[in-house]
Amino acid sequence: xxxxxxxxxxxxxAHTLDTNITQGLTAAEAARRLEQYSANELIERGGRxxxxxxxxxxxDLLTLILIAATVISVFxxxxxxxxxxxxxxxxxxALGYSQELRAEQSxxxxxxxxxxxxxxxxxxxxxxxSARELVPGDLVLLETGNVVPADGHVLQSINLRVQEAxxxxxxxxxxxxxxxxxxxxxxxxxRRNMLYSGxxxxxxxxxxxxxxTGMQTELGKIADMLQSVEQTKTPLQQRLDQLGKVLxxxxxxxVTVIFVIGVxxxxxxxxxxxTAVSLAVAAIPEAMTAVVTIALSLGAQRMLKRHALIRKLPxxxxxxxxxxxxxxxxxxxxxxxxxxxxxxxxNRRIDFTQRAADNxxxxxxxxxxPGGRRVQATLDLLLVGGALCxxxxxxxxxxxxxxxxxxxxxxxxxxxxxxxxxxxxxNELDAAFPRIAEYPFDSERKRMTTVHQLSQAAAMASPSxxxxxxxxLVDRVPPFLVVTKGALDGLLTLTQAVWSEGNLxxxxxxxxxxxxxxxxxxxxNGMRILGVAVRGLDHAPDAKAVKQLxxxxxxxxxxxxxxxxxxxxxxxxxxxxxAGIRPIxxxxxxxxxxxxxxxxxxxxxxxxxxxxxxxDKLSESELKQKAxxxxxxxxxxxxxxxxxxxxxxxxxxxxxMTGDGVNDAPAxxxxxxxxxxGITGTDVSKDAADMVLLDDNFATIVTAIEEGRIVYDxxxxxxxxxxxxNASEIAVMLLGPLLGMPLPLLPLQILWMNLVTDGLPALxxxxxxxxxxxxxxxxxxxxxxxxxxxxxxxxxxxxIVMSLITLSVGLWAYRRGDAAWQTLLFTTLIFAQLALxxxxxxxxxxxxxxxxxxxxxMAGGVLLTLVLQLIVIYTPFFQRIFxxxxxxxxxxxITVMASLLMLAVVEAWKWVLRRKx
Numbered sequence: 001x002x003x004x005x006x007x008x009x010x011x012x013x014a015h016t017l018d019t020n021i022t023q024g025l026t027a028a029e030a031a032r033r034l035e036q037y038s039a040n041e042l043i044e045r046g047g048r049x050x051x052x053x054x055x056x057x058x059x060d061l062l063t064l065i066l067i068a069a070t071v072i073s074v075f076x077x078x079x080x081x082x083x084x085x086x087x088x089x090x091x092x093x094a095l096g097y098s099q100e101l102r103a104e105q106s107x108x109x110x111x112x113x114x115x116x117x118x119x120x121x122x123x124x125x126x127x128x129x130s131a132r133e134l135v136p137g138d139l140v141l142l143e144t145g146n147v148v149p150a151d152g153h154v155l156q157s158i159n160l161r162v163q164e165a166x167x168x169x170x171x172x173x174x175x176x177x178x179x180x181x182x183x184x185x186x187x188x189x190x191r192r193n194m195l196y197s198g199x200x201x202x203x204x205x206x207x208x209x210x211x212x213t214g215m216q217t218e219l220g221k222i223a224d225m226l227q228s229v230e231q232t233k234t235p236l237q238q239r240l241d242q243l244g245k246v247l248x249x250x251x252x253x254x255v256t257v258i259f260v261i262g263v264x265x266x267x268x269x270x271x272x273x274x275t276a277v278s279l280a281v282a283a284i285p286e287a288m289t290a291v292v293t294i295a296l297s298l299g300a301q302r303m304l305k306r307h308a309l310i311r312k313l314p315x316x317x318x319x320x321x322x323x324x325x326x327x328x329x330x331x332x333x334x335x336x337x338x339x340x341x342x343x344x345x346x347n348r349r350i351d352f353t354q355r356a357a358d359n360x361x362x363x364x365x366x367x368x369x370p371g372g373r374r375v376q377a378t379l380d381l382l383l384v385g386g387a388l389c390x391x392x393x394x395x396x397x398x399x400x401x402x403x404x405x406x407x408x409x410x411x412x413x414x415x416x417x418x419x420x421x422x423x424x425x426x427n428e429l430d431a432a433f434p435r436i437a438e439y440p441f442d443s444e445r446k447r448m449t450t451v452h453q454l455s456q457a458a459a460m461a462s463p464s465x466x467x468x469x470x471x472x473l474v475d476r477v478p479p480f481l482v483v484t485k486g487a488l489d490g491l492l493t494l495t496q497a498v499w500s501e502g503n504l505x506x507x508x509x510x511x512x513x514x515x516x517x518x519x520x521x522x523x524x525n526g527m528r529i530l531g532v533a534v535r536g537l538d539h540a541p542d543a544k545a546v547k548q549l550x551x552x553x554x555x556x557x558x559x560x561x562x563x564x565x566x567x568x569x570x571x572x573x574x575x576x577x578x579a580g581i582r583p584i585x586x587x588x589x590x591x592x593x594x595x596x597x598x599x600x601x602x603x604x605x606x607x608x609x610x611x612x613x614x615x616d617k618l619s620e621s622e623l624k625q626k627a628x629x630x631x632x633x634x635x636x637x638x639x640x641x642x643x644x645x646x647x648x649x650x651x652x653x654x655x656x657m658t659g660d661g662v663n664d665a666p667a668x669x670x671x672x673x674x675x676x677x678g679i680t681g682t683d684v685s686k687d688a689a690d691m692v693l694l695d696d697n698f699a700t701i702v703t704a705i706e707e708g709r710i711v712y713d714x715x716x717x718x719x720x721x722x723x724x725x726n727a728s729e730i731a732v733m734l735l736g737p738l739l740g741m742p743l744p745l746l747p748l749q750i751l752w753m754n755l756v757t758d759g760l761p762a763l764x765x766x767x768x769x770x771x772x773x774x775x776x777x778x779x780x781x782x783x784x785x786x787x788x789x790x791x792x793x794x795x796x797x798x799x800i801v802m803s804l805i806t807l808s809v810g811l812w813a814y815r816r817g818d819a820a821w822q823t824l825l826f827t828t829l830i831f832a833q834l835a836l837x838x839x840x841x842x843x844x845x846x847x848x849x850x851x852x853x854x855x856x857x858m859a860g861g862v863l864l865t866l867v868l869q870l871i872v873i874y875t876p877f878f879q880r881i882f883x884x885x886x887x888x889x890x891x892x893x894i895t896v897m898a899s900l901l902m903l904a905v906v907e908a909w910k911w912v913l914r915r916k917x
Contacts, residue, residue, distance in 0.1 A: 005153050005211045006182050006191040013153045013209055019137040021155060021209065024121040033135035040134040040150055040213035042223045118149045121207075136210055143205040148195045151217040152208035154178040159204030159442055161409075162195060164188075165330065165660075165680075167218060167638075168588035172338075172411065172528070173202050177444065187612045187635045188218065189588050203409065222638050222666060243719070254730055265737050292715055295766035299711035307694040308704040309678065315690035317715060318673050319708025321654040323580060323779045325701060326645065326671070328658050329587040329594055331680050332698045333601060334563040338410045338528065340418035342560030344518050345378045346500035352418060378499050380424075380468045382557040385532040386415035387426045388433060389450045389483040394426040411528065414561050415485075424468060432458035432465055433481070437546045447486020449550050451541055454481055478536030482549050488519050488531040488558060495533055498555040507555065519558065526596030527560040562593070565601045572699035573602040580778025581705065583698075584631050584648075586641055586657075591634040598632045611635040615643070623647055641667040652781065656701065658693075659685050675701055702775075709779070710770045713843070718765035720791050721840050725757050725833045727799025732806055732829065739807065741814055748882055749826050756868055757830060760861030761837035767857050768841055769850075794909065801905050802832045805898050813891075820885040823873060824895065827887065830869050831899035834862050839906030844913045847903070 005013055014021045025033070058067075070086045118131045121139040131149035134140070140149065148162065154176045161173040168189035180193040188196070195208045197217040214220055262272035296317060300310035310316055330336055343350045392408035394416050404420045406413030416426045433452040441448035454477055459469040484491065492515065495507045505511060522529050533553035541549060576583050585598045591609050598604035609632040618626060627647050633640070641657070645667050648655045657664075657671035660681040665688040668674030676689035677696040686692050693700050729750060736744035745753075780789070787795070810825030818824070841858065842850050853859050872878045874886050887895070 003211070004185065005151075006180075006186060006194045008153070009181050010153060010155060010178055010209065013211065017137040017209065017211065019139070019209060021139065023124040024139040025135070025137050026123050030122055030133070030135055030138065033137060034133060037135055037213055037216075039132045041132050042220055043215055118146075134210055134213055136213060138210040139207060140210060141205075141207050142195075142201050144201055144203055146201045148197055148199045148201065148208075150197050150210045151212040152195050152210040154193050154195060155207040155209045157204065157206040159440060160201065160206040161203035163200045163202045164196065165588075167196055167199060167222075173409070175446075176206065178206075179444075185613070188637050189635060218638075254734075258733055261734070261737055262743065267743065295711055295715055295718075298767055299707050303691075303704050303707050304694075306703045306707070307678075307697065307700045308707075309692040309694055310690070311686075311692065312690045315673055316708055317712045318654065318690070319656070319705045320710075320712035321779050321781075322656045322673055322705055322708070324582050324584060324648050324653050324655045325576065325698075326584045326586050326641075326648065326655060326657045326667075327698055327701075328660065328664070329585055329589055329597055330563060331660060331677060331696050332658050332693075333569050333585065333603075334565055334597060336563060336680065336696070338414035338561045339564050340414050340559050340561050341564065342522060342527065343379060343382060343418075343557060344522070344560065345375070345382060345557035346498060347514060347518075348375060349518065350379065375501055378501070378556065381499075381534065382532055382559075383419040383422055383424055384429060384433075384468065385483040385534055385556055386485060386530070386559055387419040387424060387429055388435070388452055388481075389448060389485040389532070390415055390426070392416045392426075394420055411530070411561065415530070415559060418559070424465065428462040428465060432462050436480070437541055437543060439546045439550065441486070445486065445550075446490050447484055447550070449482060449484045449546070451537070451546065451549065452481050452483065453540070454479055478538060480537035480540060482535045482537060482541075482553075484533045484550055484553055485530055488515070488529055491531040491533055491553070491555070492516075494550050494553045495555045496552040499557075504554065515555070515558075522558070522560040524592060524596075525560075525562070526590065526593035527562045528593075530559045530561070532556045532559070562596070565597055566697060566699070568697070568699045569601045572702040575702050575775055577602070579702075579705070579775045582631070584633070586633045586636055586644060588636055589634060591632075594634040595632050604632050606631075608632070609634055612637050612640045615640050620647070638664070638666060642670055645670045654779070656705075658698070658701065659689075660696070664688075706770070706775050709774050710768075712780070713771055713774070714766050714768050716791065717768060717840050717843075718762045720794060721765060721837055722758055722762055723795045724798040724802070724836055724840075726754075727795055728802035728806065728829065728833070729753065731799055731803035732825075735803060735807060736810070739811055741807075741811060744807070744810060744822065744825055745829075746822075746883055749822075752872065752882060753826075753830055753833075756865045757833040757837075760865055761834060761858065764855060764858035764861040765837065765841065768855050771843060772845065790913075797909070798836060798906065802829070802836065802902055805832055805902055809894060809898055820887055820891060823884045823887060824891050826884065827869060827873060827892075828895045828898045830865070831895045832902040834865055835899040835903040836906060837862065839903050839910075842910070844910050846907055846910060 003016070008016070010021065019025060067086075117128055118134065119126055119128050119141040120134070121127075121141065126141065134150050138150075139155065140152065142148065142160070154160070155178055157176045157178055160176040162176055163173045174189070174192060176192055176195065178193060182191070182193075194211075197219040212220075215224060259272050263269055296314070299316040303310055303316070327333060340352050343352055390412045392406045392412040392415070394404055394406055397403035397405050404417060406416050419426065419429075433454055435450050436453050437451040439449040456469060456477070459465045484494070492507075492512060497504050498507050498511050498515070499505075519529055533555045535549070535553050537549075573583055583603050585594060585603050587594050591611055595604055595607075595609045598609075606629065608626075608630045610626060610630050611633075612635045615623065615633070615636070623643070624647055627644070633644060636644075641659075641664065645655055645657055649670075649672065654672045656673040656675055657667050658675040658677070659665070659668050660677035664676075664685050668676060668685055668688040668690075673691060674689035676685040676692045678686070678692045678694040679696045681689075681692065681696075691704060729745070732744050733750075736742075806825055806829040809828045810821055813821035813824045837858065838847055838852070841847065841855060872882050873884050878884065879886070
């Protein structure tokens with residue numbers, strides 16, 4: 001039903017649904033509607049089977065090439081190489097399969113969340129049924145702790161408050177009322193007469209009239225969006241696909257050319273076929289897939305140590321391309337807890353931030369100044385009143401002194417913690433000044449009132465209250481105290497007087513203006529404001545007359561509260577901007593609160609803020625223009641988040657999106673990198689995301705992006721290295737016969753070379769430390785080709801230079817009639833490739849700047865490869881297999897000098913790059 005139920009009265013909703021609001025539906029009618037509307041559950045459509053997920057891991061081009069190479073190797077009898085290549089393919093497929101299978105569980109998590117047991121009234125009787133059996137028109141009874149099982153209009157509210165953060169992003173529970181009717185359209189977060197599936201009742205009790213079930217609920221609409229979002233390939237997947245196509249064409253061309261040259265030169269056809277296939281395998285670096293996977297895995301492990309859990313390995317590299325972060329506010333940028341930051345009494349405002357030497361808050365009051373003691377006493381009364389008229393419970397954090405937390409409503413908890421930080425403990429307050437009567441909070445009055453018996457003896461016996469009692473406001477303390485706490489607008493209508501520096505003043509219009517000015521200033525800073533008023537009683541009130549106590553009140557002051565920004569976020573935002581990354585706040589919270597926090601931490605650079613209602617009025621082109629300058633979006637719905645992600649995603653942008661609620665799941669799936677909250681996040685958001693923040697901290701995203709950039713830089717380094725090595729081998733095989741030499745390398749020598757040089761040194765490049773400017777430069781374009789930024793030129797030039805150095809040594813020895821010429825050429829090429837591995841460790845910085853041993857894995861890999869090559873040269877067993885001859889000391893020295901020449905060429909290349917920048 002596409003009806004704006006929140007714009008109807010309860011009677012109108014009941015009439016539309018043909019329901020008796022006292023008796024509920026009959027059993028027969030409920031059964032008929034269940035058949036009409038189907039079960040109250042989320043329907044999964046288009047999910048992938050396990051076989052489909054597995055097939056997707058095996059269908060990319062590079063994997064198909066490796067499978068083809070495996071078949072050819074088996075056909076030619078090279079079983080060992082075939083086994084190695086196949087193992088790489090299987091490992092890569094297994095990792096991808098396990099990760100993507102988890103991603104498919106998001107809808108299952110939604111379904112589990114949506115189907116609790118519920119109490120309904122049918123035929124006048126209350127019964128418990130599965131939420132799957134709910135239908136539009138059912139009357140559902142709700143109490144604290146219940147998950148709302150369907151969408152519905154509030155029928156009855158007894159202090160009913162609902163936590164809707166999973167749908168709206170609002171950090172505070174929302175008061176619900178059956179009597180509200182809205183004349184105009186309202187955002188989801190502002191519909192206080194409606195309840196929505198998947199939200200949680202955290203206070204009070206009541207009932208609702210079910211309006212929508214299953215896929216028609218707001219939760220169902222999100223599930224539908226989640227399933228319709230198409231995921232795009234990561235930059236790494238796109239680049240490797242591109243590389244696979246290039247290598248395929250290259251390999252086929254080389255096989256043909258070398259085979260023809262060899263046969264025309266008189267080489268045996270069988271020998272040339274084996275050589276051509278060996279070179280084709282060399283042209284396709286089969287270790288590359290494994291090295292990429294290992295590099296991503298190591299990056300994921302490093303991120304885990306920094307509280308970022310990577311669920312999908314390609315996301316590690318994708319992070320390096322992110323240039324926009326769309327982040328929620330509550331819990332990610334803020335601490336996800338209300339905190340008192342301002343106390344306002346009469347015409348004084350005190351920032352509640354400074355600490356004294358004893359770790360208690362030192363209120364900025366000069367007690368020695370005239371009236372200073374009276375001001376301090378007024379602050380005492382404000383803090384005491386806020387903690388007494390309060391249902392939150394104070395608990396000590398791990399038995400540590402002056403370290404507390406609260407249980408109960410977060411706003412009330414903030415008042416209790418404020419008093420505790422000043423040294424006034426609620427448990428001692430409750431014991432010294434017991435509550436003898438109360439008028440509970442309700443959403444219409446927006447306040448609560450409690451009555452307490454005062455006792456000097458009890459106060460003096462309490463360590464935390466003795467000083468407070470000594471600073472009493474009046475000479476005669478009444479035996480009973482009424483404390484009223486609530487929204488200021490309603491409180492002022494009951495106010496008769498105001499305390500100002502120990503004096504009682506009539507609350508006239510001038511005072512009203514002064515108080516409201518202070519209130520509005522706090523509100524403009526995005527704060528939630530609660531006022532506290534008191535009155536003294538000479539006798540205990542009659543239980544039936546408690547409601548009449550809310551009159552002739554004395555205004556004491558106001559609390560200004562906000563969910564404060566995390567202390568480390570400001571630096572993280574600054575790092576983002578220095579790194580060319582634009583942070584954007586997208587939240588369901590109030591615009592004033594959102595913009596205040598965004599300005600405080602550096603996201604907002606202007607006064608612009610768009611709400612969900614304003615977004616709905618903008619066309620795609622208008623929103624694209626607005627999105628270039630607006631960095632704060634408030635009061636947004638799930639559909640708005642998805643639309644904004646779509647707007648920001650284009651050919652030049654890669655977008656990360658954070659979220660913790662069910663409402664965030666479609667946007668997390670749509671974003672290039674979905675980032676879920678590990679502490680406050682729902683299972684749905686975690687399963688839809690690529691990365692989970694274990695500490696729910698925005699700063700962790702920035703550290704993860706740094707790791708992503710490091711990983712991408714290292715992937716480029718070893719691709720550059722591998723392809724340069726392979727290019728040199730191919731050039732040697734092509735140019736050698738043209739220079740009058742026999743085949744320079746034998747098939748097994750080619751395979752051995754690929755094994756040792758594509759192995760340990762390439763893996764070591766995957767753990768290379770970060771470049772010096774990794775977070776002081778913009779992200780590289782997501783559209784950059786695999787050979788971008790001069791990598792293609794580097795591969796071509798270094799491949800040719802390495803082959804010329806190698807052929808020069810080999811040709812010199814061959815023309816001298818040296819029987820070891822082929823071994824000399826073979827060893828020179830391997831040593832030159834190891835020199836190249838050392839040289840490519842940095843894009844521009846010299847090896848002598850970064851140090852030979854700053855990457856111990858590389859030092860160990862080069863050393864071990866040298867030892868293995870010496871074993872192949874000097875051990876009789878391997879000499880027979882690889883057709884090698886022991887080299888003299890002079891020959892060995894020549895290979896070392898040739899490799900140093902190769903290193904000098906690489907260093908010269910980097911020197912030129914440094915001069916250009």
